[in-house]
Amino acid sequence: MSKFVVIAARMFPHAELSPVRLGADIERARAFIQGLQRWQLLDCYAIGGSDADRPRAVLVMRASSQVRAASLAGAWSTLSGLEVTVWPLVTPAGVRVA
Numbered sequence: 318m319s320k321f322v323v324i325a326a327r328m329f330p331h332a333e334l335s336p337v338r339l340g341a342d343i344e345r346a347r348a349f350i351q352g353l354q355r356w357q358l359l360d361c362y363a364i365g366g367s368d369a370d371r372p373r374a375v376l377v378m379r380a381s382s383q384v385r386a387a388s389l390a391g392a393w394s395t396l397s398g399l400e401v402t403v404w405p406l407v408t409p410a411g412v413r414v415a
Contacts, residue, residue, distance in 0.1 A: 320360060320406040320414045321386040323376040325399035346397035353378060358389070373399055377406070 353359035353376075360377040376393075380386035383405060390401040406414040 318379040318381055318415060319386075320377055320379055321383070321390075322404045322406055323374075323378060323386070323390045323393070324372050324402045324404070325374040325376070325394070325397065326372050327399055342396070342398050346393065346399075349393050349396050350376075353389070 350359065350362070358379045360379065362377065363375045365372050365374065378386065378389065380389060383403070386403050386405075390403045393399070394401045408414060
């Protein structure tokens with residue numbers, strides 16, 4: 318297993334969301350994060366503010382490959398409505414972090 322950084326941001330300009338839709342999005346994203354924790358795939362995370370031009374969340378997660386990390390991140394994007402980018406974690410020597 319390797320570690321990957323998932324950076325999530327809301328696309329700008331973003332559409333207005335109803336409180337019901339926003340609440341449902343937050344609940345689905347929370348359940349997804351809990352699933353990652355349950356399977357010990359989530360090492361840590363950080364939550365940012367709501368500024369349009371800044372990341373909203375950063376996850377450090379484990380996956381068997383870049384493809385699997387992108388698949389998990391894509392599922393989170395679909396649930397949360399955030400646009401995601403996945404990067405592998407590497408040491409200064411260029412070795413992927415396991």
